[in-house]
Amino acid sequence: MSYEQPINQSPIGGLENIRKADEPCTIVIFGASGDLTSRKLIPALYHLYLDGQMPDSFRVVGFARRDKTDESWRMEMRESLAVHSRTKSVDDAKWDDFAKNLSYHKGDLTDSDAYTRLADRLQVYQNESLKNNLVFYLAISPSLFGDVVDYLHDAQLLKRWEEGDEFWQRVVVEKPFGHDLQSASLLNNHLLRHARERQIFRIDHYLGKETVQNIMMFRFSNAIFEQLWNRETIEHVQITVGETVGVGGRGGYFEEAGTIRDMMQNHLLQILSLVAMEPPPSLAAEDVRGEKVKALKSIRAMTPEDVAERVVRGQYFAGTVNGESRMGYRQEEKVDPESNVETYVALKLFVDNWRWSGVPFYLRTGKNLPMRASEVRVQFRPTPNVLFAAQGDLDLLPNALTLRLQPDEGISLRFNGKVPGNSITSRPVRMHFGYDSEFGAYTPEAYERLLLEAMAGDATLFIRRDEVETAWRIVDDIRAAWGDQPLTNREFYAAGSWGPMAAEELLANDGYVWHNPQPAE
Numbered sequence: 001m002s003y004e005q006p007i008n009q010s011p012i013g014g015l016e017n018i019r020k021a022d023e024p025c026t027i028v029i030f031g032a033s034g035d036l037t038s039r040k041l042i043p044a045l046y047h048l049y050l051d052g053q054m055p056d057s058f059r060v061v062g063f064a065r066r067d068k069t070d071e072s073w074r075m076e077m078r079e080s081l082a083v084h085s086r087t088k089s090v091d092d093a094k095w096d097d098f099a100k101n102l103s104y105h106k107g108d109l110t111d112s113d114a115y116t117r118l119a120d121r122l123q124v125y126q127n128e129s130l131k132n133n134l135v136f137y138l139a140i141s142p143s144l145f146g147d148v149v150d151y152l153h154d155a156q157l158l159k160r161w162e163e164g165d166e167f168w169q170r171v172v173v174e175k176p177f178g179h180d181l182q183s184a185s186l187l188n189n190h191l192l193r194h195a196r197e198r199q200i201f202r203i204d205h206y207l208g209k210e211t212v213q214n215i216m217m218f219r220f221s222n223a224i225f226e227q228l229w230n231r232e233t234i235e236h237v238q239i240t241v242g243e244t245v246g247v248g249g250r251g252g253y254f255e256e257a258g259t260i261r262d263m264m265q266n267h268l269l270q271i272l273s274l275v276a277m278e279p280p281p282s283l284a285a286e287d288v289r290g291e292k293v294k295a296l297k298s299i300r301a302m303t304p305e306d307v308a309e310r311v312v313r314g315q316y317f318a319g320t321v322n323g324e325s326r327m328g329y330r331q332e333e334k335v336d337p338e339s340n341v342e343t344y345v346a347l348k349l350f351v352d353n354w355r356w357s358g359v360p361f362y363l364r365t366g367k368n369l370p371m372r373a374s375e376v377r378v379q380f381r382p383t384p385n386v387l388f389a390a391q392g393d394l395d396l397l398p399n400a401l402t403l404r405l406q407p408d409e410g411i412s413l414r415f416n417g418k419v420p421g422n423s424i425t426s427r428p429v430r431m432h433f434g435y436d437s438e439f440g441a442y443t444p445e446a447y448e449r450l451l452l453e454a455m456a457g458d459a460t461l462f463i464r465r466d467e468v469e470t471a472w473r474i475v476d477d478i479r480a481a482w483g484d485q486p487l488t489n490r491e492f493y494a495a496g497s498w499g500p501m502a503a504e505e506l507l508a509n510d511g512y513v514w515h516n517p518q519p520a521e
């Protein structure tokens with residue numbers, strides 16, 4: 001496996017303050033009629049524009065098959081913004097200014113003429129950079145990623161970047177990136193025929209979240225925590241990504257993906273790599289991603305016996321989530337009534353390196369859980385309880401640090417405190433930092449940051465080839481061990497519960513319990 005280095009020697013990494021993309025460019029969105037475009041991409045571009053972070057000159061071209069005019073597409077985007085904007089109201093004058101830069105290109109993704117017409121269309125721009133600095137955003141079915149890149153190349157819209165080139169083209173690829181190691185690697189080879197690694201921006205939208213970026217800031221800018229961030233002091237780590245949604249209208253997709261591919265391969269392993277990585281030598285994209293991939297590569301490979309012991313699948317049956325009744329997964333639209341596809345996964349991993357040897361990392365994620373909440377929970381080793389033990393029944397809990405990723409973003413540290421009074425009684429208490437109270441309610445959407453970085457050419461917050469492939473290797477071992485074994489009773493969970501019994505046992509066997517995120521803890 002190889003990738004080109006150096007990709008970004010700029011000292012400005014992904015953790016710098018939000019900046020402005022300063023080179024004029026055109027963003028072509030493939031899949032302009034899709035959900036992602038109207039719910040996330042256009043609102044994100046509009047907010048970047050409002051905040052003065054778009055280049056002085058830019059264009060957005062929506063590419064899709066349906067019959068639309070520039071005007072009708074703009075109107076559609078405006079309507080959707082009213083629902084999906086992260087601010088309560090939309091500034092109409094600003095929208096009109098922004099919308100002048102939007103245009104619609106009708107075309108079939110598999111028709112080479114559509115790309116030639118696109119190339120002709122870009123030629124009318126006066127500004128050379130607008131014509132030639134191009135971001136191609138592939139918000140389309142993954143089965144078409146390779147074809148689109150071929151057509152772009154044939155229409156001379158995309159070429160491999162060479163040292164000294166004045167202009168650049170970049171390809172932003174949505175997930176899923178492959179469905180196993182082999183398909184991801186083939187897709188990588190395909191894309192890399194027409195673009196260099198530095199031109200490919202593989203999205204994991206979790207990396208666009210402020211709180212996920214803050215993991216590195218928290219660890220590497222605070223002496224008190226990083227000193228403790230190792231096997232000597234940390235007993236275990238839990239990463240929970242809970243969702244209250246079921247699979248909804250995505251049953252067809254989910255039958256193919258399952259939670260291990262949909263969430264674990266990308267979002268949870270990415271969070272783990274940020275928690276476990278060593279400090280990079282700089283914030284340059286290659287340095288950061290190099291350390292993340294080392295952490296992923298240190299994850300101990302699992303034999304089928306390990307998978308049986310350390311990985312739990314789950315599937316929801318009918319239940320109630322926050323007072324709302326939910327059907328079982330097998331009753332969802334486009335789902336096989338006997339499906340064994342998992343909607344929940346919990347697993348225990350070991351990161352076999354000097355820092356983490358022997359420390360279990362427990363990861364879990366699922367649909368139709370009681371809360372939409374993501375957190376990293378670091379549990380420290382207990383103190384030798386010799387001093388206060390003589391006082392009888394003291395409730396001394398080990399220290400725990402919770403990085404709350406969403407919602408109620410914040411960090412809290414639990415420690416034991418003496419209850420005021422004349423007896424020695426203790427109680428766990430917390431120190432808490434909340435984003436809202438500290439910084440106000442300003443939380444940019446993940447896609448704003450990611451689009452900005454793609455325009456600025458900084459790949460720190462995107463997944464490199466070797467990262468995506470290493471993550472697939474881990475997931476492939478698990479899936480191979482599952483084979484086509486049916487789910488057992490211990491693996492079903494009621495919608496609205498925290499998952500199957502087997503997941504509770506996974507921790508109970510080690511003497512632990514899952515920390516269930518609490519509302520605004």
Ligand code: BG6
Pocket residue numbers: 175243245262263
């Ligand atoms: C997506 C998955 O990548 O992430 C979805 O495909 C999931 O199934 C979503 O619901 C969760 O993202 P967020 O930002 O809402 O936590």
